[in-house]
Amino acid sequence: MEVTRGWTHTAFPIDEPSRIGEARRHAALLCAELGWGETETGRLALILTELGTNLVRHATNGRMLIAARTPRDDIEVICIDDGPGIADLGRAMTDGVSTGGGSPGTGLGAIRRTATSFDMHSTVPHGTVSIARVARAPRIGHAAAVPPRADIAEAHAFGAICVPIKGETVCGDAWGTSQDGATATVWVADGLGHGVHAAEASQAALDVFVEDHGGELRSLVERAHGRLQATRGAALCALRIDGASKTALCAGAGNVAVRILSGVFDRSMATQHGTVGVQIRKPEQSSLQMPPHGVAVVHSDGLATRWDAASIRPVLERDPTLAAAILFRNYARGRDDTTVVVVRQEASA
Structure with a gap:
C-alpha cells in the first residue's frame, strides 16, 4: 500500500520581470533543500524563466504555483492566467512560432524538451493553465531516492x-x-x-x-x-x-x-x-x-x-x-x- 502526504504550493504573481526572479530563487532554495545538483537546478531555472516570460509578455493576471512533491522526488510548476488564451495550442508548441511579437518562438518547445513532464490546456478568451515538472536526475552508480515514475x-x-x-x-x-x-x-x-x-x-x-x-x-x-x-x-x-x-x-x-x-x-x-x-x-x-x-x-x-x-x-x-x-x-x-x-x-x- 502506498500513502502520500500531500504538498503545499507557494504562489507567485507574475506581473513584471522581477517576479520571475523571485520564483527562481524560491525554486533554487527547494533544490538545495532536496540536495539536487546543478543539472536539475539549471533545468528548473530555464523552465521558470520561459514560463514566467510568457506570463509577463502575453497573459493577464499570471500566477505561478511551485511545490516540491517530495513523495515523487520532483518539483512542480503550475502556471495560470486569465487570458487571452492560445487559439492554436499545437501550433504554439512548434519551434519558430511566436504567440506575440519580439520572441523567436522557442519557449514552449524548450519547456517540453527540458521538463520531465509537461502539459497545457488553453481556451480563448478564458486563459491557459500549464504544468511542468522536473524530477531528480539519477546519479551515476546511485539510484534516485524515489525511482522516476509516471503520475x-x-x-x-x-x-x-x-x-x-x-x-x-x-x-x-x-x-x-x-x-x-x-x-x-x-x-x-x-x-x-x-x-x-x-x-x-x-x-x-x-x-x-x-x-x-x-x-x-x-x-x-x-x-x-x-x-x-x-x-x-x-x-x-x-x-x-x-x-x-x-x-x-x-x-x-x-x-x-x-x-x-x-x-x-x-x-x-x-x-x-x-x-x-x-x-x-x-x-x-x-x-x-x-x-x-x-x-x-x-x-x-x-x-x-x-x-x-x-x-x-x-x-x-x-x-x-x-x-x-x-x-x-x-x-x-x-x-x-x-x-x-x-x-x-x-x-x-
Missing part, C-alpha cells in the same frame, strides 16, 4: 493544488492519498481559520490518516476527532474509491466538499455538520456508485461550492492537476486557504 499509479491518477491564503506562509489545509491496488483513498482537512493554528489542526488530522490510511472511514474520523480536541478543530472529509466494486464511500464533517463526475454524470456526496475535534455526531458513511471513467473532486471551502463541471470536462482524461488548476483559477474565493484534490479511475480500474 498514473496503478488504478488511479491523482493531482492536487494546495495554496495558503495570501499573506500566510503556512497552509491551514492538509491532504493525503493512499492507494492499495484498485482502492484509492483521499483525505482533506481544513483547519478552522487560517495560519499556524489552523495548520496544527489539519496536520494532526493528516497524521491520523498516515498512521492508519487503510482503516474504516468512520473509525478514522472518530480517531481524528479525539486527536484534534487539543487543537482548534477542522472540517474533514475521507473519500474511498473501490475500483473492484466501482463504489465511492465518504465520511467526514464540515464544509469539505466531494463531487463525482464524468462526461455524463455529476453528483455531490454529503458529509455531516460539525467540526472534527470540537463537536460531531457519530460519524456516518455515504456511498455512491462510480460512473465509468469517473473522476472525484475533493476540495476545501476555499473553492466555491457551485462550480461548473463543464470547465474541466475537456481535461478529465488528462493529468488530473490540470482539472485542479482550472478549478482553482476559476473558483478560488481568495479569502481562505484552498485545496483541490482530483482523482481519476483509470480504464483498468
Whole structure:
C-alpha cells in the first residue's frame, strides 16, 4: 500500500520581470533543500524563466504555483492566467512560432524538451493553465531516492493544488492519498481559520490518516476527532474509491466538499455538520456508485461550492492537476486557504 502526504504550493504573481526572479530563487532554495545538483537546478531555472516570460509578455493576471512533491522526488510548476488564451495550442508548441511579437518562438518547445513532464490546456478568451515538472536526475552508480515514475499509479491518477491564503506562509489545509491496488483513498482537512493554528489542526488530522490510511472511514474520523480536541478543530472529509466494486464511500464533517463526475454524470456526496475535534455526531458513511471513467473532486471551502463541471470536462482524461488548476483559477474565493484534490479511475480500474 502506498500513502502520500500531500504538498503545499507557494504562489507567485507574475506581473513584471522581477517576479520571475523571485520564483527562481524560491525554486533554487527547494533544490538545495532536496540536495539536487546543478543539472536539475539549471533545468528548473530555464523552465521558470520561459514560463514566467510568457506570463509577463502575453497573459493577464499570471500566477505561478511551485511545490516540491517530495513523495515523487520532483518539483512542480503550475502556471495560470486569465487570458487571452492560445487559439492554436499545437501550433504554439512548434519551434519558430511566436504567440506575440519580439520572441523567436522557442519557449514552449524548450519547456517540453527540458521538463520531465509537461502539459497545457488553453481556451480563448478564458486563459491557459500549464504544468511542468522536473524530477531528480539519477546519479551515476546511485539510484534516485524515489525511482522516476509516471503520475498514473496503478488504478488511479491523482493531482492536487494546495495554496495558503495570501499573506500566510503556512497552509491551514492538509491532504493525503493512499492507494492499495484498485482502492484509492483521499483525505482533506481544513483547519478552522487560517495560519499556524489552523495548520496544527489539519496536520494532526493528516497524521491520523498516515498512521492508519487503510482503516474504516468512520473509525478514522472518530480517531481524528479525539486527536484534534487539543487543537482548534477542522472540517474533514475521507473519500474511498473501490475500483473492484466501482463504489465511492465518504465520511467526514464540515464544509469539505466531494463531487463525482464524468462526461455524463455529476453528483455531490454529503458529509455531516460539525467540526472534527470540537463537536460531531457519530460519524456516518455515504456511498455512491462510480460512473465509468469517473473522476472525484475533493476540495476545501476555499473553492466555491457551485462550480461548473463543464470547465474541466475537456481535461478529465488528462493529468488530473490540470482539472485542479482550472478549478482553482476559476473558483478560488481568495479569502481562505484552498485545496483541490482530483482523482481519476483509470480504464483498468
